[in-house]
Every structure is written in structure tokens, then in C-alpha cells.
Amino acid sequence: MHIVHCLFTLRTGGAQILTLNLLNELVDGHDVSLIVVNDQYMSSLLVGLDHRVQVYFLERQEGSRNPLPILRLNWLLHQLKPDIVHCHERKMVQLLKTSRAKTVYTVHDVRIPADTFASYDALVAISEAVADDVRQRTDLPIRVIHNGVPIQRFSRRTQYSLGPDEPIRIVQTGRLMHEKKGQHILLEALSLLVHQHGETRLQLDFIGEGDSLTYLNELTRSLRLDSYVRFRGHRDWTWLQANLSTYHLLVQPSIYEGFGLTVVEGLAAGLPVLVSDAGGPAEIVRSLAGGLLFTTEDAGSCVDALLRLIRAYRTQTVTDLVGVPALTNDGAYSIRAMANQYVDLYQQLLTNRTAPPAEALDPSTYFSPA
Numbered sequence: 001m002h003i004v005h006c007l008f009t010l011r012t013g014g015a016q017i018l019t020l021n022l023l024n025e026l027v028d029g030h031d032v033s034l035i036v037v038n039d040q041y042m043s044s045l046l047v048g049l050d051h052r053v054q055v056y057f058l059e060r061q062e063g064s065r066n067p068l069p070i071l072r073l074n075w076l077l078h079q080l081k082p083d084i085v086h087c088h089e090r091k092m093v094q095l096l097k098t099s100r101a102k103t104v105y106t107v108h109d110v111r112i113p114a115d116t117f118a119s120y121d122a123l124v125a126i127s128e129a130v131a132d133d134v135r136q137r138t139d140l141p142i143r144v145i146h147n148g149v150p151i152q153r154f155s156r157r158t159q160y161s162l163g164p165d166e167p168i169r170i171v172q173t174g175r176l177m178h179e180k181k182g183q184h185i186l187l188e189a190l191s192l193l194v195h196q197h198g199e200t201r202l203q204l205d206f207i208g209e210g211d212s213l214t215y216l217n218e219l220t221r222s223l224r225l226d227s228y229v230r231f232r233g234h235r236d237w238t239w240l241q242a243n244l245s246t247y248h249l250l251v252q253p254s255i256y257e258g259f260g261l262t263v264v265e266g267l268a269a270g271l272p273v274l275v276s277d278a279g280g281p282a283e284i285v286r287s288l289a290g291g292l293l294f295t296t297e298d299a300g301s302c303v304d305a306l307l308r309l310i311r312a313y314r315t316q317t318v319t320d321l322v323g324v325p326a327l328t329n330d331g332a333y334s335i336r337a338m339a340n341q342y343v344d345l346y347q348q349l350l351t352n353r354t355a356p357p358a359e360a361l362d363p364s365t366y367f368s369p370a
Contacts, residue, residue, distance in 0.1 A: 010041035109258035148338035157270035176210030182253035289323025
């Protein structure tokens, strides 16, 4: 099959990382391409992308009413003649004017407006939480294909103990967006750990960038946590695969979240994970060994769980508490399992294909949907 994936932007985010991992898995058996429509992309994200994946940058300015980049998009699709166009933002389908390909849209989060969903040939949810959210708002069929990661590429932690004076190294990865990701809850919990419980042998690293950086830095200072917290900025996915296992614990304190790719990455690296009890991250932890839950937006509940995990490390009882954090290369939440399910979906769509008539390229229809 010839499969084209389309993104508006290529910046740090679960949908973008997921797309790149999926392309790497599909390229062994299929002709795959990536089109990035807008001029917002990070070249560092392409580190680790298989050289056989053809990547096209259309350099459209976000919000532009210039029809030329969209004409280029449709001309490119006409030249590529894909069987499948797989989109990762809901408005992408509004730009596709001439392609005879079947269209797939992966819904990557809860609360995404459903205004364009019916225009796609197939909808996919990345978790039961996302599927339930869509079903509550539409009558459209949607299937669940859980996100996956290339488990075989992750270095794995296998030792779950701490020396007498060794600090526990905690990590939180993802976009700095505290209104959704809840990083402020983790900082408040860390403050309770340090200032009320006297647990000072610890280090918290935030890996990622985002609009909340200034706010979170100020909160860190106001909570007197400067000595315990580092904001380490963006790290590419190959760095995460090699270095995540050097931490002892991953925390994902999301207020709402469609999936939680970082939780799967933590488990792939052999880390115990601590996540809030809502949405996709909780769904993952409830289905696998290796994690604990705390009450969403409750710093007290978070600190109680942190204390249990820290004490388990110091008494070498982590696996007694949470089980062994383990994922298999082709099992649940693996990139192989995910890719196989997408290929099955693509093949089902093509089996039922009826080619619509091509439409003329009308520049007046290409004004900005995103």
C-alpha cells in the first residue's frame, strides 16, 4: 500500500511522536510518506526517522489565506496517488479536494470538536476514554487502536533499590501545559514531600517545552524547590529511549488526557509510573503492572503515593508494590501491535473502495481551516 500521513505541524507532542514511530514501523512493508502542511516544525524530531520515509514540507503559514500551499498539497497527493491518507488533525480533511484515497482520522485527545468527523472514511480513537468521549457526542462508528511505542528501542531499568544516601530521580515528560498536564500538582506534592515529610533526597526533572514554563519556574521558586527541580527542555525521542531508564520513577499528573504516551514510554523503560486516575493514563495503568494511581488534582493524594514508591525503593520492595514494569515488543501498547491494527483497517477500507469523481481545484475553497 501507499500510505500518506498528514500533519499541520511537527512539534513536540504525542500525536507527532506517535506518527513518526508508526511511519518507521510501516515502512518495512509499505510505501509511506509524511506531509507537514504548516511551517511549524522541529527538525530534531526527524532524528531517528527511517530514511525511506519521504517527508514533504509545504511551508504554509498558520492561518494563511494563500491558496498556493493547499494547491501544492493536492497536486502532491495527485502525484503520489496514495491508497490511504491518514490525518492527525480534524480539519485536514477540508483541504483534501482531489484525492481518491480513503481517509482515516486518528482522534488523539478528548474534547476535540466533532465538526469534521463525518467527512472521514474511518475514525480511530487512541483509547477507550477518547472513544467514549466521541460516542457521547456523535453516532459515528469509531474503533480503538491504542497508541504504541517501539519497546525494543528502549534501554530498560531492571534494578529497583536505592543506596543509603542516593537521591530518587523523578521525571515528568511532555508538553509544559499545566492546565491540562497538571505539572503544578506535582510541584505542590513535591513541596509537601520536602517541607512537611522531610524527604530531601530527591531530584525532579521536567523534560519538555511549552507555554507554562514561566509559570512553573515561578511556582518552583515560590515553593522553595529550586534545589530539587530542573527544567531540562526538549529532548528528542532517541534521547528518551536511551536515557529514560536512568530515572527511578515517572509521574504523569494530567488533569485530562486522551492517552498518555509518556506513561507507556516510562513502562517501556522499566520505570514504575504514578499517574492521575482519569482518562487514558489511568486506563493504561489499570491494564498493566508497574503503576499506581492518585486522585486527579489532589496534591495530597499524589504525595501519599510518592511516599509509598520512595519507601518501596529504599526497602527494595518496588515489585511487591506495583509488580514488574514490563512490556513486550509485540504485545499491548507496542508499535508493532498498533501498526498491525492500522494495516488491518487500511485493508478493510480498500476492500470496500469506491472511487469518487475527481473535483476541479478551486482556489477559492482553500482558505484557512487551521
